[in-house]
Amino acid sequence: MYGIVRFVCAAVMGLSVWVVTSAVHAQSDPLTTEELAAQISTLKQEYEERITALEAQLAAIKAEARSPVRKAPATAAMPVQARDNSFNPAIGVVLNAMYTEFSEEQSEIQGFRFGHESERPVEGLGLGHSEITVSSNIDDKFFGNLTLGLGVHPGEPLELELEEAYIQTLPGAGLPDGLRVKAGRALWTLGYLNELHAHADDFSDRPLPYRAFLDGAYNDDGLEVSLVLPGDLYKEIGGGIFRGDDTPFGGSQSGREVWSAFARLGGDTGPNSAWRIGGYFLDGEARNRAGGHLHAHEEDHGHEHEEEAHGHDEEGHEDDHAGEEHEHDYAEFLSDGMFTGDTRLYGIDFRHTWAPTGNARDRELILQGEYFWREESGDYVLQEEHEECTDPMDHSTCEIHMEDVTESLNGDSRGWYAQAVYKFSPRWRVGARYSRLSTPDDAELSHDPEAMSAMIDWTNSEFSRIRLQYNRESLTREDDDQLILQYIMSLGAHGAHSF
Amino acid sequence: MKALHIALLVMVLGASLPLPAAAQSPVRVLACEPEWAALAREIGGSDVIVHSATHGRQDAHYIRARPSLLAKVRRADILFCSGAELEVGWLPVLLQRGARNVVQPGQPGHIMAADHVEVLERPEVIDRSLGDIHPGGNPHVHLDPRNIVILAKVLANRLVHMDPSNVNAYHDRLASFQARWSDAMAGWRERAERLHGMEVIVYHKAWPYLLNWSGLERVAALERVSGIPPAAQHLAQVVESARNSGAKVIIRAPFEPVDASNWLSEKTAIPVVELPFTVGGHPEVQDLFSLFDVTLTLLEEVHDRL
Incomplete structure (x- = not known):
C-alpha cells in the first residue's frame, strides 16, 4: 500500500519537474538554477506533505479497522468538474424597494444644492435602487468589479448608472506587502459610508452631510493607492488622483483635477470590541456644478415666475416686479446656482463595535460618527428671467429672456452625523441617528438643517432584511415627518463585509 | 481649520514612522x-x-x-x-x-x-434556501x-x-x-467505545467530526437550516422527534444561543450539555488534550446518569 502511494507520488513529482523545466525553457528570460532549485524544493515539500497526510490517513484507517468504533465514511472522491461556466465571474443582485409616506409635499434644503442621488425617495410604493454586481479575479495579479445601479423614477426612463467599474491589484501582483492599487470608477476611501453601497447602510437614507457634500457618495473616475503599515495597531495611509466629474466637483477639463489623502488607525479595546478612526482630505475644482437634476428644477421655477408675472399684469403693478429684479437672495444662489470654483473637503470618522458575548451575530452595539468640513469659494450662477418690452405700456411687446446672474460667495460649511445601532437578538436591530448641517454664512439663513432618524430592522439571514424607519427632517423651517418601509435582498454572490 | 490640517498631518506622519527592524524575529x-x-x-x-x-x-x-x-x-x-x-x-x-x-x-x-x-x-445541492x-x-x-x-x-x-x-x-x-497525542488518542478511543451509539440532539451542524469519530448518533438538529435561527414550527418537529427517539442529551457549543436548547430541554426533560467545542470553550480547556478530555468527561457524565 505504502509502496504504491510512494510510487504514484514520485511519478507525479517527476512529471511536475519535467513540466517546470520545460516551462523554464519556454520562458524568454530563463530562471536561474537557484530559482529552479527553489521551485523543485517547494514541489518536493508539497508532495512530502501530501504523502505525510496520506500516511497518517492510512494509519488512522488501519487503526480504525482494528477498533469497533465506526470508521470515517468513505465519501467518494469528488472529481473537480470543469464545466463551461466554471470561470464565470461571481454575480450578485441586490433588490430593494420602499413604501414611503411624507408629511410635506416638497423636500428642499436651503443653502445647499442636493443632487439626484440624495433626494427624498418617491412617495408611496416604489422601487429604490437595484444593483447588479459582477466581480472576479482576472488572473493572479488583478481583481475586477463592475456594479450597475438601476434607478427607477416615475415618469422617467430607467436610469442606468455605472456605480463602479474598477480593477484592483491582488496580493500576488508582486507589489510590496500591504500595498494596493485600485483604478477605474469606485466608491473611494472617504469617511466610513462612502465605501459602502447604499444597501449596506444601517439606515434607509444617507445622513445629511453625505447628501449635501457628496450627493450620496464620491465615485469619480481615478486611481487610488493605499498602504497598510506593519505593526500591532492597524495603520493605513493612502491617496488618489481623480478626474473631477462627480459631486462635489464637475466639468473637469484636464481630467485630473482632484486629489485625495487619507489615514486610518484601528485596534481592539478588548476581546469583543474594536474601533477605527480616520482622517480624509479631498481637494479639487468644480465647473458649473449642478448636482444633477437640473431640468426639473428649472422648469418648476419658470412656471412659478410665469404665474407671478401674470398676477402682476392683472393687478397692474409691473413696476414692483421690475424693482425686485436686482435684489438677490443669496441662499437661492447656494441652493439652486451652478458653482464654479475651488472646493475642499476634510473629514474625520469614528466607529466602535462591541459584541457583549463575543458573537456579533447575537448581540452587538455599533457607534459611528463622521464630521465633514467643506471649504468652498467661487461663483454661483443662477439663471433669472428678464422681461424686455419694446413698448413699456404694451405687454404684448414684451419678451422673456433667460439671463445668467453671478454672485461670488463663500460656501464654507460643516456637517456631521452620529448614530447608534443595537442588535438585541439575532434577527432584530434598532438604531437612532442624528445629522446636522451648518449652512454657509453667506446664505444668511438663521436655520441649520437637521434630521433625526429611528429605525428597526429584521434580518432573516445574511441575505435578506426588512426595515422600518422614521425620519423627522427639519431642512427648512417646516418639519417633514417621513415613514419608510424597505426591503433589501441579495441574490447570488455576496461579498465579505469590511469592518 | 488649521487644527484639522495639523491633525491629519500628525496622523499621516505617525502612521508612517519606520519601526525598528528586529534581527531574527x-x-x-x-x-x-x-x-x-x-x-x-x-x-x-x-x-x-x-x-x-x-x-x-x-x-x-x-x-x-x-x-x-x-x-x-x-x-x-x-x-x-x-x-x-x-x-x-x-x-x-x-x-x-x-x-x-x-x-x-x-x-x-x-x-x-x-x-x-x-x-x-459536502452538499449535493447548493441553494440559499x-x-x-x-x-x-x-x-x-x-x-x-x-x-x-x-x-x-x-x-x-x-x-x-x-x-x-x-x-x-x-x-x-x-x-x-x-x-x-497517539497515547492520548488510545485512551480517548477506549472511552469513546463506551459512548458508542449514544443518541444526541445538536444545535448547529458543528459536531459531525466528533460524532463520526466517537460513534455518537445525531437524531435531530435544532437549526433546520444552518445560519438561520430555528423557527417555531421546526422546533415543534424537533420536540416530536426528540420524544420519539432515545436522545439522551442536547449538545451545545459555547457560542450557540442558549434559549432554543433550554426550551427543548424543558419540553422533553432531556439534559443540555455545553461542550467546549474548542480550546477556551470551557474553563478547564486550555490546550488540545484537555479539549478531548473534557468533552469526553462531560459526555460520560450524562451517559452514566441514565
Whole structure:
C-alpha cells in the first residue's frame, strides 16, 4: 500500500519537474538554477506533505479497522468538474424597494444644492435602487468589479448608472506587502459610508452631510493607492488622483483635477470590541456644478415666475416686479446656482463595535460618527428671467429672456452625523441617528438643517432584511415627518463585509 | 481649520514612522480559530508568536473583519484556518486589504485545515434556501483527533520552510506531540467505545467530526437550516422527534444561543450539555488534550446518569 502511494507520488513529482523545466525553457528570460532549485524544493515539500497526510490517513484507517468504533465514511472522491461556466465571474443582485409616506409635499434644503442621488425617495410604493454586481479575479495579479445601479423614477426612463467599474491589484501582483492599487470608477476611501453601497447602510437614507457634500457618495473616475503599515495597531495611509466629474466637483477639463489623502488607525479595546478612526482630505475644482437634476428644477421655477408675472399684469403693478429684479437672495444662489470654483473637503470618522458575548451575530452595539468640513469659494450662477418690452405700456411687446446672474460667495460649511445601532437578538436591530448641517454664512439663513432618524430592522439571514424607519427632517423651517418601509435582498454572490 | 490640517498631518506622519527592524524575529502565526492557535503553540513553542482571530466563545463564521486582524494579517508569516468557507465572511477582506504576500492562497504561509483532511457533509445541492451552507463541506474538522495529527505535520513542514534555522526544534516538538497525542488518542478511543451509539440532539451542524469519530448518533438538529435561527414550527418537529427517539442529551457549543436548547430541554426533560467545542470553550480547556478530555468527561457524565 505504502509502496504504491510512494510510487504514484514520485511519478507525479517527476512529471511536475519535467513540466517546470520545460516551462523554464519556454520562458524568454530563463530562471536561474537557484530559482529552479527553489521551485523543485517547494514541489518536493508539497508532495512530502501530501504523502505525510496520506500516511497518517492510512494509519488512522488501519487503526480504525482494528477498533469497533465506526470508521470515517468513505465519501467518494469528488472529481473537480470543469464545466463551461466554471470561470464565470461571481454575480450578485441586490433588490430593494420602499413604501414611503411624507408629511410635506416638497423636500428642499436651503443653502445647499442636493443632487439626484440624495433626494427624498418617491412617495408611496416604489422601487429604490437595484444593483447588479459582477466581480472576479482576472488572473493572479488583478481583481475586477463592475456594479450597475438601476434607478427607477416615475415618469422617467430607467436610469442606468455605472456605480463602479474598477480593477484592483491582488496580493500576488508582486507589489510590496500591504500595498494596493485600485483604478477605474469606485466608491473611494472617504469617511466610513462612502465605501459602502447604499444597501449596506444601517439606515434607509444617507445622513445629511453625505447628501449635501457628496450627493450620496464620491465615485469619480481615478486611481487610488493605499498602504497598510506593519505593526500591532492597524495603520493605513493612502491617496488618489481623480478626474473631477462627480459631486462635489464637475466639468473637469484636464481630467485630473482632484486629489485625495487619507489615514486610518484601528485596534481592539478588548476581546469583543474594536474601533477605527480616520482622517480624509479631498481637494479639487468644480465647473458649473449642478448636482444633477437640473431640468426639473428649472422648469418648476419658470412656471412659478410665469404665474407671478401674470398676477402682476392683472393687478397692474409691473413696476414692483421690475424693482425686485436686482435684489438677490443669496441662499437661492447656494441652493439652486451652478458653482464654479475651488472646493475642499476634510473629514474625520469614528466607529466602535462591541459584541457583549463575543458573537456579533447575537448581540452587538455599533457607534459611528463622521464630521465633514467643506471649504468652498467661487461663483454661483443662477439663471433669472428678464422681461424686455419694446413698448413699456404694451405687454404684448414684451419678451422673456433667460439671463445668467453671478454672485461670488463663500460656501464654507460643516456637517456631521452620529448614530447608534443595537442588535438585541439575532434577527432584530434598532438604531437612532442624528445629522446636522451648518449652512454657509453667506446664505444668511438663521436655520441649520437637521434630521433625526429611528429605525428597526429584521434580518432573516445574511441575505435578506426588512426595515422600518422614521425620519423627522427639519431642512427648512417646516418639519417633514417621513415613514419608510424597505426591503433589501441579495441574490447570488455576496461579498465579505469590511469592518 | 488649521487644527484639522495639523491633525491629519500628525496622523499621516505617525502612521508612517519606520519601526525598528528586529534581527531574527520569531515566526508569526495567525490562527483563525483557537484550536489551530493551540496546535501552533505545541509545534512552534518559543520560536513562534501565535495569535488567534477568535476566542473559545466566538462563532468563527460570524466575526467582523476587525482592523486589528487586518494589522495581524499584514504581519503574519503563517495563516492557519479551518477553511471550507468557514471564514468566508471576513478572511477574504483581510487577505486582500492586508495584502501580505506570503499568506495568500497557494503560498507556503497559507494553511487551510480542510484542504488536508477528509471533509464531511459536502452538499449535493447548493441553494440559499438551504441556509448558509458551505459548498466545501463541514469545516469543523478539528473535532476528530485523527485530523489534528495530520495538521501537526503539515504545520511543522511549513514552519521549517519559513524558519529553516530552527528545523531541529520543530521536528523535536512534532515528534513529542505525535507521541503524546497517539497515547492520548488510545485512551480517548477506549472511552469513546463506551459512548458508542449514544443518541444526541445538536444545535448547529458543528459536531459531525466528533460524532463520526466517537460513534455518537445525531437524531435531530435544532437549526433546520444552518445560519438561520430555528423557527417555531421546526422546533415543534424537533420536540416530536426528540420524544420519539432515545436522545439522551442536547449538545451545545459555547457560542450557540442558549434559549432554543433550554426550551427543548424543558419540553422533553432531556439534559443540555455545553461542550467546549474548542480550546477556551470551557474553563478547564486550555490546550488540545484537555479539549478531548473534557468533552469526553462531560459526555460520560450524562451517559452514566441514565
